[in-house]
Structures are given as structure tokens and as C-alpha cells.
Amino acid sequence: MAAMVDLTPDQRAALAPGAPPGRAMALRIVVEAARLLGAPSLVPIRSAHADGCIYHGPGGLKVVERLADLGARVAVPTTCNVGAIDLLHPEVARLSETEKALARRQMDGHVALGCTPSWTCAPYQAGHRPAPGDQVAWGESNAVAFVNAVLGARTNRYGDYLDVCCAIAGAAPFSGLHVTENRRATLRVDTAALSDGLKARAAFYPVLGAWLGRAAGADVAVFTGLPAAIPEDSLKALGAGAAATGEVGLFHIVGTTPEAPSLDAACQGQPPARHITLTPDMVRAARDALSTATGEALDCVAVGSPHYSAAQCRAVLALAGRERFRVPFHICTHRKVMDDLARDGADRALADKGVNLVVDTCVVVAPVLPPGGGVMMTDSAKFAHYGKGNTGHDALFGAVEDCVASAIAGRVVRHEAAWA
Amino acid sequence: MTDTVRAQVLVAGTGEGPVMRLGAPLSFWGGVDAQTGRIVLAGHPDEGASVAGAVLVLPGVVGSSSSTSVLLELIHAGRAPAALVLPGPDAILTLAVVIAREMCWDAPPVLCLAADALPRGARVRVAEDGTVSVLP
Numbered sequence: 001m002a003a004m005v006d007l008t009p010d011q012r013a014a015l016a017p018g019a020p021p022g023r024a025m026a027l028r029i030v031v032e033a034a035r036l037l038g039a040p041s042l043v044p045i046r047s048a049h050a051d052g053c054i055y056h057g058p059g060g061l062k063v064v065e066r067l068a069d070l071g072a073r074v075a076v077p078t079t080c081n082v083g084a085i086d087l088l089h090p091e092v093a094r095l096s097e098t099e100k101a102l103a104r105r106q107m108d109g110h111v112a113l114g115c116t117p118s119w120t121c122a123p124y125q126a127g128h129r130p131a132p133g134d135q136v137a138w139g140e141s142n143a144v145a146f147v148n149a150v151l152g153a154r155t156n157r158y159g160d161y162l163d164v165c166c167a168i169a170g171a172a173p174f175s176g177l178h179v180t181e182n183r184r185a186t187l188r189v190d191t192a193a194l195s196d197g198l199k200a201r202a203a204f205y206p207v208l209g210a211w212l213g214r215a216a217g218a219d220v221a222v223f224t225g226l227p228a229a230i231p232e233d234s235l236k237a238l239g240a241g242a243a244a245t246g247e248v249g250l251f252h253i254v255g256t257t258p259e260a261p262s263l264d265a266a267c268q269g270q271p272p273a274r275h276i277t278l279t280p281d282m283v284r285a286a287r288d289a290l291s292t293a294t295g296e297a298l299d300c301v302a303v304g305s306p307h308y309s310a311a312q313c314r315a316v317l318a319l320a321g322r323e324r325f326r327v328p329f330h331i332c333t334h335r336k337v338m339d340d341l342a343r344d345g346a347d348r349a350l351a352d353k354g355v356n357l358v359v360d361t362c363v364v365v366a367p368v369l370p371p372g373g374g375v376m377m378t379d380s381a382k383f384a385h386y387g388k389g390n391t392g393h394d395a396l397f398g399a400v401e402d403c404v405a406s407a408i409a410g411r412v413v414r415h416e417a418a419w420a
Numbered sequence: 421m422t423d424t425v426r427a428q429v430l431v432a433g434t435g436e437g438p439v440m441r442l443g444a445p446l447s448f449w450g451g452v453d454a455q456t457g458r459i460v461l462a463g464h465p466d467e468g469a470s471v472a473g474a475v476l477v478l479p480g481v482v483g484s485s486s487s488t489s490v491l492l493e494l495i496h497a498g499r500a501p502a503a504l505v506l507p508g509p510d511a512i513l514t515l516a517v518v519i520a521r522e523m524c525w526d527a528p529p530v531l532c533l534a535a536d537a538l539p540r541g542a543r544v545r546v547a548e549d550g551t552v553s554v555l556p
Contacts, residue, residue, distance in 0.1 A: 025522055028522065029515075029518055029519060029522060032515075032518045033511050033515055033518065036430060036509055036510070036511045036514050036515070036518075037509065037511050038509065051485065051486070052489070054486070054489075056454055056486070056489040056490065056492075056493055057454050057455065057489075057492075057493035057496065057497070058493075058496060059489075059492045059493045059495065059496025059497070059520075059523075059525075060489050060492055060493065062496070062523065063492070063519055063522075063523060066523065139485060141484070141485065157485055158485060159485045159486075159487070159488035159511060159512045159515045159516075160485060160486055160488040160489040160492075161488065161489075161492075161515070161519055162488070162511070162515055173511075386450070388462075389450050389461075389462070390450070
């Protein structure tokens with residue numbers, strides 16, 4: 001059945017008896033995926049981001065270690081997603097020594113395959129930035145949305161292990177968002193009816209993403225009416241929200257993202273099949289849907305999904321001023337940010353306020369929050385969406401300003417007027 | 421239905437078990453316990469039921485790309501469905517079966533078939549060519 005996918009002579013040779021077995025195993029999996037996706041051939045890739053670094057159980061660990069034992073190595077630069085443990089501070093997660101060792105082996109297995117030990121869901125802010133038009137194979141839903149939408153590189157949403165198999169094979173199934181026609185916007189979302197003040201707020205973008213995930217279905221959306229200079233951290237939050245509540249792998253913003261210099265360009269010259277005009281009520285409803293808790297009670301704050309940038313960490317410090325936090329304040333981030341914060345002592349200043357810096361992982365994949373539940377406030381649509389199921393904590397969505405004010409007060413403080 | 425239906429084969433194989441038609445789409449990641457096969461998603465119509473050993477009919481292909489890992493763990497633990505029946509092509513759950521076959525683990529066949537083509541609760545057998553037979 002694999003014969004339906006047109007392979008190059010090199011690819012056929014890599015599958016022949018006697019070829020290096022690790023690469024052959026990865027290539028067989030990629031070719032089978034291509035057949036399932038209806039791809040006519042494989043497209044060469046320039047980089048990958050591997051999402052299989054989180055330990056889910058002994059089966060996945062055997063797959064990674066089998067590939068490594070068979071001598072497979074990635075053929076293109078490949079970064080690693082978060083693991084199930086903070087390698088720098090393993091004590092922050094409530095895991096037994098056995099569980100920690102297994103989490104570490106899952107991560108080590110990827111390093112043995114030649115992946116870069118970046119341990120972040122925001123590799124695009126840790127030095128891994130493909131160029132517009134680059135064909136890549138990225139896993140981790142927020143990273144897929146960012147690399148497609150904001151950087152203009154091309155990947156599908158890959159299931160665990162397919163990304164790293166593509167990296168070993170140096171090629172991906174040529175289908176879906178790898179193909180120009182499939183990147184055409186088919187849903188226009190007009191934001192002209194929303195106030196400029198709302199669109200200038202960082203907290204608007206994760207909510208916009210969470211709304212998009214539920215509204216888009218299989219459509220590629222293009223936004224009109226958004227400001228010209230949206231900060232990268234806001235675009236990051238938009239993609240993460242959309243990929244958490246839905247299956248969004250690509251969106252366009254006219255005047256901002258590389259494939260949308262104009263509405264017509266984003267739509268590749270064809271009229272979009274659907275048109276939605278966003279209202280302030282729709283935005284408030286999307287925001288409210290991100291909270292599973294009500295009232296003033298607060299047990300902790302958790303931010304950093306996707307991983308916080310250095311600028312976001314410093315913003316927390318600036319917003320806190322001279323105050324200290326009365327509840328635990330977890331910031332999830334990566335090692336490049338830690339290096340940046342260490343340069344001027346911002347890491348110690350944050351710790352002095354009561355911030356717990358979580359590195360290499362995050363609170364929804366590692367058991368960092370205490371058992372027994374509680375209320376977690378967050379500025380992340382992704383944490384809000386997965387919070388209840390993965391941490392047992394009810395979620396309260398709020399702007400980072402609200403998160404900081406609440407942590408200082410020890411109870412929930414939110415500024416409603418900002419959402420008019 | 422008649423006593424046999426011919427399904428499109430995504431990954432060939434054989435399997436036998438009771439038909440379990442899920443009442444709503446389900447992401448395996450966050451929705452199914454990776455070691456037991458029990459549906460743990462709060463509020464799902466089939467919450468509490470186990471997918472292990474069932475001919476599992478999914479009304480939609482949904483969810484996180486980590487669903488691949490969860491199904492892979494179920495296969496490894498011997499708690500996978502006896503067969504998967506999907507409404508359309510998919511490379512998330514099916515990928516887990518592809519990887520498991522590479523590892524020489526006993527992995528279920530994956531078929532494409534309308535969600536209502538198999539009678540709920542009936543015991544059926546899936547053959548290599550995609551023929552699904554209702555057992556007496």
C-alpha cells in the first residue's frame with residue numbers, strides 16, 4: 001500500500017534491505033502517515049520540533065529508545081518540547097524517584113536522537129525561527145500555530161513521534177498546510193466593531209484565540225481590523241488559545257502576518273466562504289468560558305503557557321512593584337529566559353516576591369500544583385482550558401495585571417471595565 | 421444492517437469484540453486513562469466505560485496530537501480497543517497503530533465506516549479485508 005506514495009530513489013534506497021535500520025524505521029512510519037493523509041509524495045524539511053518528550057508511559061519510551069538503539073539520528077535541526085520534569089529543579093514536581101527517572105529517560109532518548117535539549121513549547125523564542133516558506137515538521141499545537149501563522153513556515157499538526165520520525169527521515173508527508181492552496185483563508189473575522197482600547201490589551205489575544213478555536217472548525221481564518229503592531233507575545237497567546245480549544249494550525253492577520261499583506265492575498269484571490277463580525281459580547285462570552293471558578297477565593301497563580309518570554313517575566317516584576325505575593329505564583333519558562341533573568345538578578349528578585357520559576361516543563365504536564373484542587377488564576381487560555389482536567393484546579397482567567405494584583409491581595413481582583 | 425458490512429481499510433488486521441458507539445467525539449489525551457482504557461473525561465456520555473477490547477466506533481476524529489501517545493500506551497498495556505472504526509481518514513489515532521506494528525506489538529485494525537453502520541452492543545468480527553460480520 002505504501003507504493004501509492006511516490007518516493008525518490010534516495011528514499012527507496014533508505015527503505016531497502018541492509019539500509020541503516022533506525023532511519024528505515026522512521027521513514028516507514030512517515031510513508032505510512034503519508035498514505036493515511038493521502039499525500040502523493042514527501043516534501044524535504046529544514047527543521048523540526050519534537051513533541052514526544054513528555055513521558056506518557058512505557059510504550060512511548062520504548063519507541064524513542066528503539067529508534068536511538070537502531071542508530072537513528074535527526075537529519076535536520078530539531079528542538080525538544082517540554083518534558084514531564086524540570087531537570088534543573090526536579091523537586092518542584094510531586095513525582096516518585098522512579099517516575100522522575102522515566103521522565104528523564106524520555107527526554108534523554110530525544111537527545112540521543114540528536115535533538116537540541118531546549119525543553120520548551122516556545123522554541124521560536126529560544127532561537128529556533130524558520131524562515132517564511134520553509135517546509136518544517138513541528139509538533140506541539142501552539143508552536144505549530146506560531147510557526148505557520150506568525151513566521152510563515154509550513155507544517156501540519158503532527159501526532160506524537162511523527163515529528164521526530166520526519167526529522168530523522170528529513171522529509172514530511174506533502175499534504176495539508178505544506179501545500180500553498182491549503183493555506184488560503186476561508187473564514188474572514190472582522191474585528192472593526194471592537195474598541196481600540198480592547199485590541200491594545202495583551203489579555204484580549206488569548207481570548208480571541210480561544211474564541212477562534214471554537215468558531216473556526218476546519219477553516220483557515222483571516223482577521224481584519226486588528227492594530228498594525230501586535231506584540232509577538234500576544235500573537236503567541238492567540239495561537240495557543242486557538243490550538244487549545246480547537247484544531248487551528250494556521251491563521252492570518254491582515255497587515256501583520258507574512259501571508260496576509262492584504263485580505264486578497266490571504267484569501268489567494270478568492271472570496272472567503274464564511275464571514276463573522278466579532279462583537280464585544282462575543283469576546284466577553286469567550287473570556288467567561290475560560291473560567292471554571294467564580295468568587296474571590298484564590299490558591300495560586302500560574303502563567304507561562306506558552307512559556308513566558310523574558311519581557312513577560314520582567315513585566316510581572318514591574319507590576320508587583322514593592323509588594324510580595326500572598327499565594328504561590330508559578331511562572332513557566334525556558335532556559336534561555338532563565339539565563340537572561342540571571343544576568344541582572346531578576347530571577348532572584350522574582351523569587352523574593354514569592355515566584356516559583358518552573359523550567360523545562362509546565363504545570364499542566366507535571367504535577368507542580370498541590371493535590372486536592374483549588375483555584376488557579378492565569379492569563380493563559382491554554383492553562384485555563386486544560387487546568388481543571390490536568391491539575392484538578394479550577395481556572396480563573398484574567399489579565400496579567402489582574403493575576404499580579406490578585407496574588408498581592410491573596411484574593412481574586414479583576415478589572416471588568418477593561419473588557420468594554 | 422445485514423449480517424456483514426464491508427469497510428474501507430486504513431490499517432488491516434483482525435479483531436473481535438462488542439460494538440461500542442461513543443455518544444460524542446473524544447480526545448484520547450485528557451479523555452482516556454492511558455493504562456486502563458477507562459474514559460475519564462468529565463461529562464462525556466460514555467464516562468466510566470472502558471474502550472479495552474471493544475470495537476470502538478468514534479463519531480468524529482478529534483483532539484490533541486498527544487492522543488497518539490495515549491493509544492500507543494493502551495496498545496502496549498494490552499488495553500486497546502479490538503478494532504477502531506472512524507468516520508474518515510486520520511493520522512493521529514491511526515499513527516499509534518502504525519508505530520505499534522513497527523514495534524511488533526499486537527495492534528488493532530483501523531477501519532473507515534459510517535458511525536451508524538454497526539449495531540450498538542452486537543458482537544462483531546473484523547476480517548483482514550475490512551469485512552465486519554455480526555456474530556450470533
